[in-house]
Amino acid sequence: MVDVVTQNLQKSQDALDYTELKAPFSGVIGSKSQQKFEQTSPGTSLFSLHQPNQLKAVIDVPENLMSQLVLDQLVLVNWHGAKTSLNARLSSVATLADPIKQTYTVEFIIDPITNALPGKAVNVAVSFNIKNTSYCVPYAALSGEDADKSVYVIKEGIVLEKAVTLESLRSNSVCLSGELHTGDAIVTAGVHYLKPEQMVANTLVKAFSY
Numbered sequence: 660m661v662d663v664v665t666q667n668l669q670k671s672q673d674a675l676d677y678t679e680l681k682a683p684f685s686g687v688i689g690s691k692s693q694q695k696f697e698q699t700s701p702g703t704s705l706f707s708l709h710q711p712n713q714l715k716a717v718i719d720v721p722e723n724l725m726s727q728l729v730l731d732q733l734v735l736v737n738w739h740g741a742k743t744s745l746n747a748r749l750s751s752v753a754t755l756a757d758p759i760k761q762t763y764t765v766e767f768i769i770d771p772i773t774n775a776l777p778g779k780a781v782n783v784a785v786s787f788n789i790k791n792t793s794y795c796v797p798y799a800a801l802s803g804e805d806a807d808k809s810v811y812v813i814k815e816g817i818v819l820e821k822a823v824t825l826e827s828l829r830s831n832s833v834c835l836s837g838e839l840h841t842g843d844a845i846v847t848a849g850v851h852y853l854k855p856e857q858m859v860a861n862t863l864v865k866a867f868s869y
Contacts, residue, residue, distance in 0.1 A: 686710045689777065709777045714769045716747055718783050718830055719762035721798050726805050727787060727825055728752065734767055735784045738775075744784070746770045785828035793826040793834040800847040801833055810835065811846040811853050813862055818846070820855040 686708035693705055716736045720728065728749060735744040747767035756763055767783060769775070796810065801823075803809050812819045823837035839845075844862070846853065853859075 680705065682706075682708055684708065684710065711777070712771050714775060714777065715750065716767045716769055716781050716783050718765050718767075719757065719760060720765050720828070721762055721801075722756060723801060723804055723808075724798070724825070724828065724833065725752070725763055727828070728765060728785070732785065734786075736767065736769055736781050737784075738779055738781045745775075747783070782830045783828070787825050787827060793836045794839050794841075795829065795832045795834040796845055797831070797847045798833055800845050800850065801835075802850045808835070810837075810839070811850055811855075812839075813844040813846060813859060816858055816860060818853050818855060818857040818859060 687710070689707045689709045691706050693699055693703070699705065716734075730749055730752075732749040734747050734749065736747045737744040747769045749765065750768045751766045753764040800810050801808055802811065802820075807822075808825060809820050809822050812821050821838050823835040823839065825833065826836050827834040
């Protein structure tokens with residue numbers, strides 16, 4: 660029995676000697692998922708790392724807006740209480756959509772800063788054209804693919820299609836220019852079920868500002 664215990668102890672010691680902790684990059688430990696003396700196994704994540712000097716802003720972008728983004732595109736990032744916006748550039752784009760939200764994850768590397776912490780909620784502003792007067796609406800209001808973008812406006816119970824041009828992207832909205840006017844009733848849900856000149860009734864109108 661003593662020999663068996665000794666062999667098991669030696670086996671455990673050999674396994675410990677061969678154990679390595681590998682990280683994909685150098686960084687600061689943000690949290691640990693296991694405590695001292697807990698049993699673990701190969702492939703188990705023990706720590707989470709972050710790089711305070713190379714923070715990223717991550718947003719979800721609908722499929723019909725992905726063609727407007729290019730690598731190294733410059734954007735502005737800010738958050739609640741920030742006095743100025745920070746410069747960032749597009750560093751990576753997911754090629755698979757989220758199975759539930761049907762959006763793509765886009766990452767922007769922020770210029771080195773010292774007063775922001777990982778996990779902070781931020782606003783990302785992506786500008787395409789700032790020469791025209793624009794109106795910001797929810798992503799769900801936008802219809803069409805590639806350059807053929809439009810929104811639906813309800814006027815006297817009739818659906819009117821208005822061609823628009825993308826001016827900028829924000830965290831929760833898209834800013835457009837075109838034949839739009841202050842006070843227009845823009846459809847923000849179910850646009851894929853509508854068609855021009857269709858008559859609608861029992862609409863719920865809400866005023867919003869983005």
